[in-house]
Amino acid sequence: MIEARGLVKCYGSTIAVDNLSFDVMPGTVTGFLGPNGAGKSTTMRMMLGLDRPDAGTVRIGGKSYHDLRSPLREVGALLEAKAFHPGRTARAHLTALAASNAIPERRVGEVLEITGLEKAAGRRAGKFSLGMSQRLGIAAALLGDPAVLLLDEPVNGLDPEGIRWIRNLLKNLAAQGRTVLVSSHLISEVAQTADRLIVIGQGRLLAQTTVTELSARSSLEEAFFALTEGSTEYSASNLAYQGSLS
């Protein structure tokens, strides 16, 4: 379980995350939704102790990330594709990360198999397609067999087969009782896997709900647009500009 309380993050005079509180429950996939620039990635970096919040706390299983003794065994994260040295092979990348938390080396073979990268394991990761890079990132997230998974836009760059694969993977992980948080800016995508939703806009919590609840009133997309209206960066002026072109 993840508990975020009163998170604030400012970059200069810009407020990226504004007094954000929410809970992420185990046993289900939670979608972390919001338009581009809503503060999803910033929030995820704060959960992992990578960015220091200006105020507020995040607890994972009751502990602050910094106090985890074996972080990879408790939290697996995919933040961005291609977050690896391009000259290192996929296997070497995973082997090094596993060593940091004393994870046995055979686990590297297992996660390569889970993500379908066995044949590409000896290739330099810099030559990977975006889809394969995402798989490598997911393999790294699964290394410690963690109870909590944080995935930032994991379907980016995946082909339809890859998207179906990851949907099933996430559902299975949640069914095993794990806490799974998946960010996206596409409601239609998240609705395929997630049960619960956390919707943010301009760094603020807009809704903590379920897919069923959100789609009860109108279509999912309509409901999402109604929620995020006024919190997107360019919406109104963009539409007007397109109108004048046609």
Place this chain on the structure above:
Amino acid sequence: MTTATLTRVPAETARPGYSFRSTARMEWLKLRSVRSTSWIVLVFAAGMIGLSVLVLSHEHWATMAAADRATFDPTNEGFTGLALGQLVLGVLGVLAITTEFSSGMIRATFAAVPRRPMVLAAKAAVVAAVTLVAGEVLAFGAFAAGELVLRSPAPHATFAQPGVLRAVLMGGAYPCLIALIALGLGAVIRNTAAAISAVVGMLFVVPLILLPLGTSVQHSVGQFLPMLIAENSMTAVKPVAHSLSPGAGLAVLCGYAAVALVAGGWALARRDA
């Protein structure tokens, strides 16, 4: 209740977590799994041996002036390769951290080991081990190759002479200390090109800036510059005027490395990744 706690605690502590040792193992696996490491060590070897051979095979004792003969230091001459060697091992130190920032790998590293000063300490231990071994092996190699090609009747250096073994050992330690300074600078600066520029500036540009400032400034400040410490203190068998003693030179460089690494650890812990 008490028994439950008692039985649970050992299980908790027995669960492996990260430690300095496991973090150093990760850093070792990272360093050896990129091609740049072996290229750098290869260029370092070529520079150390090649320049020693080049310089000492061109010493002509017969035509040398008396003053030059008096200051001729065959041990010191064999370490001309350090001019190049310090730069390449400095680049190794920089790349050990800046490539993680350029690729985004640093976030995976810090997520695995949230104690950032521990990550830098582990990197420093691995970089120090690799560059010290490479430095010492090539220091002895450069010395041996140089004495081999130096033609008689020019005087040769042997380990039986006082100060020669010390000069060779310190010649091997010098590029390791530069690599550690570079690692610390890389942790502060984060950008590869900027950090390498800083290393080049420290090693080559600052001495040039001192040139027009007159001999008194050169004498007082110059003895504290890394390259001049290597040349006039650490690898010198015959004492050079206006220079630190070998031990003091080594101590000053260790001080620089410590300051750079502490600054690097502080910057990593303080700034967002």
